[in-house]
Amino acid sequence: MGRETSEDASPRVGPLPDDAQPDAAGPGAPASPYDGLRLAELLIARFCHEVGGPAGTLAGAVEIARTEPGSAAEALDIAAEAATGLAARLRLLRAAWAGAAGTLDIAALRALCAGLPRHVWVDLEGLAADRHFPAASAQVLLNVLLLAAESLPKGGVVMVGEAGPDATLVVPRGQNAAWPPGFAAWMADPAPAWRALGSAAPRRLQGPLTALLAHGAGTRLSFALAADAEAAPPLLLHFA
Numbered sequence: 001m002g003r004e005t006s007e008d009a010s011p012r013v014g015p016l017p018d019d020a021q022p023d024a025a026g027p028g029a030p031a032s033p034y035d036g037l038r039l040a041e042l043l044i045a046r047f048c049h050e051v052g053g054p055a056g057t058l059a060g061a062v063e064i065a066r067t068e069p070g071s072a073a074e075a076l077d078i079a080a081e082a083a084t085g086l087a088a089r090l091r092l093l094r095a096a097w098a099g100a101a102g103t104l105d106i107a108a109l110r111a112l113c114a115g116l117p118r119h120v121w122v123d124l125e126g127l128a129a130d131r132h133f134p135a136a137s138a139q140v141l142l143n144v145l146l147l148a149a150e151s152l153p154k155g156g157v158v159m160v161g162e163a164g165p166d167a168t169l170v171v172p173r174g175q176n177a178a179w180p181p182g183f184a185a186w187m188a189d190p191a192p193a194w195r196a197l198g199s200a201a202p203r204r205l206q207g208p209l210t211a212l213l214a215h216g217a218g219t220r221l222s223f224a225l226a227a228d229a230e231a232a233p234p235l236l237l238h239f240a
Contacts, residue, residue: 166239
């Protein structure tokens with residue numbers, strides 16, 4: 001058969017007709033490709049910051065061990081501690097930012113929490129012993145825990161407990177505990193979260209990122225009523 005040359009076989013150019021437009025982007029999707037590029041830039045910058053400190057400590061300890069034999073044992077202890085902390089942090093960030101955790105049970109969740117800052121302790125006793133978090137819910141929860149840890153600048157405890165069959169409560173407790181400004185608006189609507197990323201520094205990434213991941217996963221975030229006004233009220237995660 002000869003090659004088809006009818007008009008219908010030719011490539012289409014120009015805008016699609018109204019009845020052929022692709023489906024609208026889902027909740028949490030960027031408003032433009034530039035939003036996605038900005039998020040990628042922030043993630044890369046933040047990741048470099050996360051790795052840079054421990055890597056510098058490792059390099060310094062190895063240099064001391066190499067050039068000062070009398071201090072080699074102490075330097076190697078410092079290097080080992082830095083390497084252990086860096087490995088734990090990378091496992092947590094990979095699970096939270098790349099969604100690489102899969103379904104999490106309590107033991108796996110506790111192991112990943114080892115990657116949180118040393119001045120923050122996570123209390124999982126409020127969760128049922130047989131609780132499992134499916135992959136999408138697990139990713140949102142891990143990002144909420146990262147944000148809760150950032151909300152404790154002086155250290156403290158993050159309490160995690162049950163709030164119903166498909167809901168979890170996360171409560172940061174410590175001196176100067178506070179969720180980031182604007183978080184309530186980001187939880188309610190992804191558009192303000194994307195706008196926040198447009199001007200955010202890498203160290204301010206986690207708040208809007210957490211809200212956007214929740215929107216994309218269909219997880220509803222909301223503040224629970226507290227006995228008194230506080231800067232870090234309990235956060236409810238209603239999983240889809």
